[in-house]
Amino acid sequence: QVQLLQSGAEVKKPGASVKVSCKTSGYTFIDWNLHWVRQAPGQRLEWMGWINVGNGDTKYSQRFQGRVTFTRDTSASAAYMELSSLRSEDTAIYYCAREISFSGYYYPFYWGQGTLVTVTT
Amino acid sequence: EVVLTQSPATLSLSPGERATLSCRASQSISDNLAWYQQQLGQIPRLLIYTASNRAPGIPARFSGSGSGTDFTLTISSLEPEDFAVYYCHQRYSWPNTFGQGTKVEMK
Numbered sequence: 582q583v584q585l586l587q588s589g590a591e592v593k594k595p596g597a598s599v600k601v602s603c604k605t606s607g608y609t610f611i612d613w614n615l616h617w618v619r620q621a622p623g624q625r626l627e628w629m630g631w632i633n634v635g636n637g638d639t640k641y642s643q644r645f646q647g648r649v650t651f652t653r654d655t656s657a658s659a660a661y662m663e664l665s666s667l668r669s670e671d672t673a674i675y676y677c678a679r680e681i682s683f684s685g686y687y688y689p690f691y692w693g694q695g696t697l698v699t700v701t702t
Numbered sequence: 703e704v705v706l707t708q709s710p711a712t713l714s715l716s717p718g719e720r721a722t723l724s725c726r727a728s729q730s731i732s733d734n735l736a737w738y739q740q741q742l743g744q745i746p747r748l749l750i751y752t753a754s755n756r757a758p759g760i761p762a763r764f765s766g767s768g769s770g771t772d773f774t775l776t777i778s779s780l781e782p783e784d785f786a787v788y789y790c791h792q793r794y795s796w797p798n799t800f801g802q803g804t805k806v807e808m809k
Contacts, residue, residue: 616798618746618800625789625800625801625802625803626738626740626746626789626791626800626803627800628791628797628798628799628800630797631798640796640797641797642797643703643797644797676745676746678746681748683751683752683755683757684752686734686751686752686793687793688736688748688751688791688793689746689748689791690748690757692745692746693745694745695745
């Protein structure tokens with residue numbers, strides 16, 4: 582079965598960086614793209630961007646442009662999200678999510694369990 | 703950026719009642735819209751894709767409609783497990799975006 586297992590909770594100081602991993606199993610890693618979505622406490626889901634796991638192409642929400650980097654390691658069937666220059670507003674649960682195809686339309690369907698990142702002095 | 707505006711923010715209903723949730727896009731997104739359900743403390747679950755198609759395993763009481771800029775999610779008869787937050791999500795253009803959510807709470 583498809584599984585996405587994310588790394589554990591992180592506590593960071595303002596200005597630091599965080600790297601969250603998303604280790605996948607149960608399918609051919611390079612066949613499906615991954616999204617990163619975050620959710621601040623009590624807030625809406627926020628789309629951060631997307632990585633084409635096959636060729637490494639990325640698309641980032643402008644809101645995070647310049648601060649976020651998505652990478653992948655095909656040998657490990659894993660993807661990574663690194664967010665730099667952290668501020669308190671970045672405190673959130675970060676999710677990776679794999680797409681599924683419905684007649685050529687692709688939507689996030691399989692989700693990791695989420696990684697809580699807390700930014701605090 | 704396509705802004706998705708959901709209404710109402712909160713819907714207070716009783717089990718067995720019908721729920722109607724709205725999602726309006728700031729520009730046309732054709733039918734490239736999905737609905738997700740998120741129960742408290744849980745990960746999102748895909749309910750509806752391409753505006754009107756139920757995802758695998760989703761009960762028939764959930765239905766979606768609309769195209770262009772106006773979309774609706776209907777729950778025909780609320781079950782206790784349906785009390786949750788619902789988000790619409792567009793994949794028509796970059797950046798993809800989510801609505802701010804509608805909370806369906808028990809009256």
